Amino acid sequence: MTGTLSGTLMGIGVGPGDPELMTLKAHRLISVARVVAYPAPDSGESFARRIAAGVIPASAEEIPMVVSMKAERFPAQQVYREAAERIAGHLEAGTDVAVLCEGDPFFYGSFMYLFARLAERFPVEIVPGVNSLNACAAVLKRPLTARNDVLTVLPAPLPDDALRERIEAAEAVAIMKVGRHLPRIRALLDGMGLTERAGYIERASLGEEHVSPLAEAPETAPYFSMILIYKGIDPWLT
Amino acid sequence: MTGTLSGTLMGIGVGPGDPELMTLKAHRLISVARVVAYPAPDSGESFARRIAAGVIPASAEEIPMVVSMKAERFPAQQVYREAAERIAGHLEAGTDVAVLCEGDPFFYGSFMYLFARLAERFPVEIVPGVNSLNACAAVLKRPLTARNDVLTVLPAPLPDDALRERIEAAEAVAIMKVGRHLPRIRALLDGMGLTERAGYIERASLGEEHVSPLAEAPETAPYFSMILIYKGIDPWLT
Numbered sequence: 001m002t003g004t005l006s007g008t009l010m011g012i013g014v015g016p017g018d019p020e021l022m023t024l025k026a027h028r029l030i031s032v033a034r035v036v037a038y039p040a041p042d043s044g045e046s047f048a049r050r051i052a053a054g055v056i057p058a059s060a061e062e063i064p065m066v067v068s069m070k071a072e073r074f075p076a077q078q079v080y081r082e083a084a085e086r087i088a089g090h091l092e093a094g095t096d097v098a099v100l101c102e103g104d105p106f107f108y109g110s111f112m113y114l115f116a117r118l119a120e121r122f123p124v125e126i127v128p129g130v131n132s133l134n135a136c137a138a139v140l141k142r143p144l145t146a147r148n149d150v151l152t153v154l155p156a157p158l159p160d161d162a163l164r165e166r167i168e169a170a171e172a173v174a175i176m177k178v179g180r181h182l183p184r185i186r187a188l189l190d191g192m193g194l195t196e197r198a199g200y201i202e203r204a205s206l207g208e209e210h211v212s213p214l215a216e217a218p219e220t221a222p223y224f225s226m227i228l229i230y231k232g233i234d235p236w237l238t
Numbered sequence: 239m240t241g242t243l244s245g246t247l248m249g250i251g252v253g254p255g256d257p258e259l260m261t262l263k264a265h266r267l268i269s270v271a272r273v274v275a276y277p278a279p280d281s282g283e284s285f286a287r288r289i290a291a292g293v294i295p296a297s298a299e300e301i302p303m304v305v306s307m308k309a310e311r312f313p314a315q316q317v318y319r320e321a322a323e324r325i326a327g328h329l330e331a332g333t334d335v336a337v338l339c340e341g342d343p344f345f346y347g348s349f350m351y352l353f354a355r356l357a358e359r360f361p362v363e364i365v366p367g368v369n370s371l372n373a374c375a376a377v378l379k380r381p382l383t384a385r386n387d388v389l390t391v392l393p394a395p396l397p398d399d400a401l402r403e404r405i406e407a408a409e410a411v412a413i414m415k416v417g418r419h420l421p422r423i424r425a426l427l428d429g430m431g432l433t434e435r436a437g438y439i440e441r442a443s444l445g446e447e448h449v450s451p452l453a454e455a456p457e458t459a460p461y462f463s464m465i466l467i468y469k470g471i472d473p474w475l476t
Contacts, residue, residue: 013368013372015261016366018263019262020261020262020263020266021261021262021263021365021366022261022262023253023258023259023260023261023262023368024257024258024259024260024261024262024265025256025258025259027262028258104368104372104375104376104382105376106372106375106376106380106381106382106383107372107375107382107383108383108384108385108387109381111381112381112384115381119379124379126375126376126377126379127259127376128254128259128368128372128373128375128376128443129368129372130251130261130342130366130367130368131369131372134251134342134344134345134366134367134369135366137342137344137345137364137366138342138343138344138364138365138366139364141357141362141364142344143344143347143349143350143353144342144344144345145344145345145346145391146346146350147346147393148393148395148396149346149393150390150391150392150393150396150400150404151390151391152388152389152390152391152404152408153383153388153389153390153391154388155385155386155387155388157386158386158388162388165407166388166390166407166408169403169404169407170390170404205366
């Protein structure tokens with residue numbers, strides 16, 4: 001590769017859904033990208049691509065990383081292995097690659113599977129994005145954390161005992177990836193006397209968002225849904 | 239107020255420091271604002287204002303909320319009471335007011351003190367921003383959370399026992415507002431055998447940022463500094 005500079009692997013957070021919640025930096029970098037990669041479901045549209053659709057140049061080469069969303073198992077590493085190879089080819093040739101990431105690249109994202117394979121070989125730049133936590137608190141219109149609150153973020157698939165213990169030890173709690181776990185989590189929070197302190201949000205910042213007290217949540221939840229609980233003293237109410 | 243529509247109180251996250259990490263929405267709303275409020279220290283520049291300085295219209299009325307940063311006590315409520323009154327006057331007259339918030343408005347911010355006083359009387363819109371957590375992970379170039387990790391965010395002023403217990407129960411930990419607590423936190427993490435898994439970041443995304451392993455952190459830390467600890471299995475390294 002004498003005389004050739006490597007391209008940069010760019011992990012770009014595109015925010016929680018509303019294209020206007022992209023950062024100026026994400027917008028600038030995507031708008032001049034020559035190669036754009038993103039996760040995509042095996043049927044339907046890529047959520048990350050949809051957020052940035054108005055910015056991706058028509059001339060850009062697109063690399064969808066198609067992973068089955070059916071089971072809640074962790075993404076097929078074979079898909080990321082192949083995508084990493086293809087991306088490495090571009091980086092070796094000196095072309096930057098923009099990887100679009102829902103929310104923030106390093107906040108529960110699949111970007112880490114590319115990062116793991118490429119970060120030691122190529123320059124990397126991470127562009128942080130607005131994460132779903134802050135987006136959900138914004139549409140719920142309730143502060144997430146105040147003063148010296150402890151905030152704990154819990155993935156819903158954890159077992160009840162693990163959830164209970166950590167909810168007890170925090171003032172503010174976010175339960176992510178609620179999806180099919182909704183009935184179980186509702187029962188758990190009800191048993192802890194926390195239902196009245198919990199809000200439910202799905203598809204925050206998108207047109208079709210749903211926001212309500214947990215008690216009024218629908219029977220079934222999509223994967224992109226969250227429960228926010230505030231157990232601390234409400235400093236903004238006193 | 240017959241025939242007059244209220245203005246909207248807008249809590250606008252301006253991100254962690256780099257003006258390019260403002261969202262497109264924050265940029266748009268600030269660029270047409272007629273009244274702009276922001277927290278400011280009793281000496282020196284307002285950090286939130288500095289981030290948005292290139293966007294605030296010259297014609298905008300500015301409302302600095304000057305709070306002493308010297309002690310770590312909670313902000314003087316008198317300042318927010320007076321600011322809320324002045325802002326309420328604009329909202330009653332039908333003028334929107336943009337409140338600039340470092341990071342995200344509902345993530346450990348002082349915006350809640352205005353929100354508490356005004357949210358029941360006036361329409362509110364919250365524009366989420368990139369928070370310091372995601373900004374720090376980006377400059378550290380290490381994923382914050384993976385898969386089903388538990389993430390806990392801890393304010394450094396908490397006592398050692400409270401910190402230790404919560405660090406033990408999480409895979410990923412962020413310790414915020416490190417400042418003068420740095421020596422104590424270092425000793426605590428050292429005693430827990432976690433120093434090698436901890437990164438130190440100050441002023442993330444600004445030109446003058448400092449990023450290093452905790453072992454190489456400086457002796458003294460500014461208020462806007464953070465320690466990130468990853469205790470989980472490193473899925474991105476396997």
